[in-house]
Amino acid sequence: MRIGIIGKAGLASLLALGIWASIWGSASAGTLDDIKARGVLHCGTGPGLAGFSLPSSSGEWIGFDVDFCRAIAAAIFGDPKAVKFTPLTAQERFTALQSGEVDVLSRNTTWTFSRDVNLGLEFAGVTYYDGQGFLVREDLGVKAAGDLDGARICIDSGTTTELNLADYFRTHGLEFDSVIVKGADDARSNYDAESCDSYTTDVSGLASIRASLPDPENHIILDEVISKEPLGLIVRHGDSEWGDVVRWVRNAVILAEELGINSGNVEKMSASSNPEVRRLLGTEGDFGSQLGLEKEWAARTIRLVGNYGEIFERNVGKDTELGLERGLNALWNNGGILFAPPMR
Amino acid sequence: MKMRLVLSFVRPGAKPDPTFADAHCAGPGSNLAISYGLQHLGPGPAQQRFTPQRIRGDDEKKSNFIHMPLSLSTLWTDKKKRSLLIQTAVIVALVLFAWTVISNTATNLEKRGIASGIGFLSQPAGFDIVQTLVPWEMSMSHGRVLLIGILNTLLVSVLGIIAATIIGVLMGIARLSDNWLLAKLAATYVEVLRNLPLLLQVYFWYGLTLMWPKVRDSFDIGGVIFVNNRGIELPVPQFQDGAGIVLGALLAAMIGAGLFWHLAGRSAEREERPLPRGLICAGLVIGVPLLAALAQGFPWTWDVPVRKGFNYRGGLSVLPSLVALWFALSTYTACYIAEAVRSGIQSVSRGQHEAALSLGLKPSWTMRLIILPQALRVIVPQLISQYLNLVKNSSLAVAIGYPEIMSVFAGTSLSQTGQAIEIILITMVFYLTVSLTISFFMNIYNRRVALRGEAGQ
Numbered sequence: 160m161r162i163g164i165i166g167k168a169g170l171a172s173l174l175a176l177g178i179w180a181s182i183w184g185s186a187s188a189g190t191l192d193d194i195k196a197r198g199v200l201h202c203g204t205g206p207g208l209a210g211f212s213l214p215s216s217s218g219e220w221i222g223f224d225v226d227f228c229r230a231i232a233a234a235i236f237g238d239p240k241a242v243k244f245t246p247l248t249a250q251e252r253f254t255a256l257q258s259g260e261v262d263v264l265s266r267n268t269t270w271t272f273s274r275d276v277n278l279g280l281e282f283a284g285v286t287y288y289d290g291q292g293f294l295v296r297e298d299l300g301v302k303a304a305g306d307l308d309g310a311r312i313c314i315d316s317g318t319t320t321e322l323n324l325a326d327y328f329r330t331h332g333l334e335f336d337s338v339i340v341k342g343a344d345d346a347r348s349n350y351d352a353e354s355c356d357s358y359t360t361d362v363s364g365l366a367s368i369r370a371s372l373p374d375p376e377n378h379i380i381l382d383e384v385i386s387k388e389p390l391g392l393i394v395r396h397g398d399s400e401w402g403d404v405v406r407w408v409r410n411a412v413i414l415a416e417e418l419g420i421n422s423g424n425v426e427k428m429s430a431s432s433n434p435e436v437r438r439l440l441g442t443e444g445d446f447g448s449q450l451g452l453e454k455e456w457a458a459r460t461i462r463l464v465g466n467y468g469e470i471f472e473r474n475v476g477k478d479t480e481l482g483l484e485r486g487l488n489a490l491w492n493n494g495g496i497l498f499a500p501p502m503r
Numbered sequence: 504m505k506m507r508l509v510l511s512f513v514r515p516g517a518k519p520d521p522t523f524a525d526a527h528c529a530g531p532g533s534n535l536a537i538s539y540g541l542q543h544l545g546p547g548p549a550q551q552r553f554t555p556q557r558i559r560g561d562d563e564k565k566s567n568f569i570h571m572p573l574s575l576s577t578l579w580t581d582k583k584k585r586s587l588l589i590q591t592a593v594i595v596a597l598v599l600f601a602w603t604v605i606s607n608t609a610t611n612l613e614k615r616g617i618a619s620g621i622g623f624l625s626q627p628a629g630f631d632i633v634q635t636l637v638p639w640e641m642s643m644s645h646g647r648v649l650l651i652g653i654l655n656t657l658l659v660s661v662l663g664i665i666a667a668t669i670i671g672v673l674m675g676i677a678r679l680s681d682n683w684l685l686a687k688l689a690a691t692y693v694e695v696l697r698n699l700p701l702l703l704q705v706y707f708w709y710g711l712t713l714m715w716p717k718v719r720d721s722f723d724i725g726g727v728i729f730v731n732n733r734g735i736e737l738p739v740p741q742f743q744d745g746a747g748i749v750l751g752a753l754l755a756a757m758i759g760a761g762l763f764w765h766l767a768g769r770s771a772e773r774e775e776r777p778l779p780r781g782l783i784c785a786g787l788v789i790g791v792p793l794l795a796a797l798a799q800g801f802p803w804t805w806d807v808p809v810r811k812g813f814n815y816r817g818g819l820s821v822l823p824s825l826v827a828l829w830f831a832l833s834t835y836t837a838c839y840i841a842e843a844v845r846s847g848i849q850s851v852s853r854g855q856h857e858a859a860l861s862l863g864l865k866p867s868w869t870m871r872l873i874i875l876p877q878a879l880r881v882i883v884p885q886l887i888s889q890y891l892n893l894v895k896n897s898s899l900a901v902a903i904g905y906p907e908i909m910s911v912f913a914g915t916s917l918s919q920t921g922q923a924i925e926i927i928l929i930t931m932v933f934y935l936t937v938s939l940t941i942s943f944f945m946n947i948y949n950r951r952v953a954l955r956g957e958a959g960q
């Protein structure tokens with residue numbers, strides 16, 4: 160998809176203007192109130208990464224990152240379709256959030272110090288624990304990242320990927336040439352034409368690109384992972400109430416899996432005697448109104464979008480083309496590190 | 504003697520009434536002056552009120568300024584003083600406005616926890632850049648990224664301007680050719696390329712470079728040049744002791760040739776059988792350094808690219824994105840230059856051509872000595888704006904990852920630091936500076952080739 164690129168030169172300056180205009184507006188109004196008033200959530204996603212965010216042939220956005228936006232919309236409106244998706248390249252995403260063009264960013268974005276502290280943004284929880292890997296043609300005979308000395312490597316600009324790659328090759332005394340690509344589509348055409356020997360990004364992204372190649376069986380993702388990439392949901396700094404909503408929607412879908420609640424049994428479970436289940440589903444306590452939402456916010460999200468496990472398996476899991484294992488993203492009590500604070 | 508065309512506009516139907524509105528236009532060209540005497544409502548000397556302004560010559564204008572009496576009562580009623588007052592007020596207001604915008608933006612950015620200021624320019628960038636004309640380490644700063652971006656923009660712009668001018672001039676002349684096929688081909692070229700969006704053309708050329716052979720089956724030219732979809736690998740000379748002498752000889756030969764061309768040119772206009780200037784100059788420029796090189800025993804070796812591991816090493820690798828952008832920019836801009844050249848040549852009256860012919864001038868001389876010098880006056884201003892467009896269009900590089908300023912500074916640095924406002928402003932200042940510089944030099948040139956003096960003088 161090249162839509163994101165076409166107006167690029169103008170877009171950057173427009174967005175810069177947007178930030179400028181937005182910081183001149185009245186000091187941070189309640190984002191949640193704004194969203195309720197306009198009746199639709201503005202969500203920034205990737206322009207086209209199968210499994211994470213990709214418009215279907217009927218124009219409907221589907222994917223793992225997309226579902227988190229739908230989960231938030233379901234919690235606010237009871238309607239997972241009340242979302243306007245804005246596809247953003249790696250370079251555009253933060254400016255779009257800062258300028259108020261989107262309310263939340265759900266776009267395989269890594270939580271780092273400088274993004275959290277220096278960009279006026281706030282991470283509202285990790286949705287996917289990932290790391291950076293390498294995709295290579297099997298017949299190259301490359302077994303580890305160290306074998307890539309002197310190789311030409313495709314990377315997205317404006318990502319943690321390009322910084323990690325530079326760090327890794329420098330610390331290991333290796334050399335590389337880079338080819339700058341814009342988004343998954345461009346990466347695929349460059350890698351497929353062999354204008355680069357390897358494509359590097361988050362392993363989840365590699366799985367998606369690999370699946371979309373004409374001959375996936377001839378390509379491997381190296382076992383070696385060179386970084387930590389906690390991918391998460393991001394909001395603007397300075398509106399903690401809105402940050403709370405996003406953070407607890409993320410926590411709710413994880414807690415739901417932990418408590419055995421899914422889209423199929425949510426009605427039945429609300430009659431459960433387990434107090435934590437009752438608090439989550441709104442049959443006990445007033446957690447919803449504390450968030451500025453309705454009582455059954457979490458119950459709606461789980462019914463309409465599903466719990467974390469369902470979101471994962473449906474979009475990127477073993478039975479999809481991406482075929483990703485839960486790995487680190489299994490629940491903390493099930494061999495992974497996925498964890499949500501208690502609901503009380 | 505000065506000749507001027509003076510037009511007076513009056514309302515249709517009304518009898519010429521200088522109190523309503525009248526405008527005087529004087530030609531030709533730069534001497535154009537229009538003045539309005541709008542119906543005057545405020546107090547003021549009646550005579551000035553109703554007398555349409557005369558068109559002044561330069562000297563009169565000056566004296567008018569000097570003799571402007573400085574009295575407060577006429578500050579508003581005197582047209583000159585009033586406009587000065589308004590202009591000063593506007594400038595003060597603009598400065599104040601800019602200052603509020605800047606200080607407010609800075610405080611607001613801080614309130615929102617977004618970093619501001621230009622401190623980031625000295626922070627390490629930490630990413631790789633594919634093509635750098637100055638040395639680059641990943642630990643160098645974003646300021647260095649800016650420099651690299653600027654140099655890469657200038658590189659593709661200069662290459663583009665040279666190629667576009669050559670193609671454009673050839674196409675422009677071809678369009679006027681008596682050869683039907685040639686003229687039609689040139690016309691088609693112009694019409695087709697001019698009507699396709701430039702971004703599409705950039706993608707087209709870039710797509711083509713991806714279709715070049717893969718590294719392992721690189722296209723081999725004489726075992727020294729290799730073409731594949733990662734670049735064009737060229738050999739580069741490695742200079743040794745004595746190369747300075749050859750280089751010096753080349754420089755001296757070039758200067759000598761230039762001088763000779765100039766001097767011989769003067770006498771050529773008078774002589775019946777002038778010296779073959781071109782041949783002699785070419786001989787000088789090639790022969791002298793060649794002799795020097797022979798004497799020094801060819802003091803250089805060639806660094807030829809060789810396939811090593813994944814890629815070719817050694818030599819010079821020209822990026823496919825540079826080639827694609829360069830092609831796209833120069834072929835596209837060449838259309839407009841061709842049109843400029845064509846309109847310029849056509850603006851020279853047919854009589855000039857016929858007169859030159861009847862004097863027995865060779866066609867090539869007619870073109871060079873009669874037509875082109877006059878046509879240049881029309882061509883140059885259009886060239887200026889096409890060169891400016893080319894520089895600005897080079898920012899389409901972001902689409903294909905050629906590391907010029909928009910892509911590497913207003914793209915990568917921007918998203919790594921998040922300082923959109925500062926970075927976009929710096930980038931704008933850069934483009935503005937380039938544009939103004941090009942206009943400045945082209946205007947100087949333009950003034951030199953423009954008709955001097957006024958008609959009839």
Ligand SMILES: N[C@@H](CCC(=O)N[C@@H](CS)C(=O)NCC(=O)O)C(=O)O
Pocket residue numbers: 205206207208212248249266267268269315317318319320341342343344360361364365388390
């Ligand atoms: N996690 C990294 C990289 C994220 C990134 O932009 N990855 C690319 C390559 S997988 C991408 O997601 N593109 C999305 C798309 O093209 O739709 C970061 O936050 O900087």
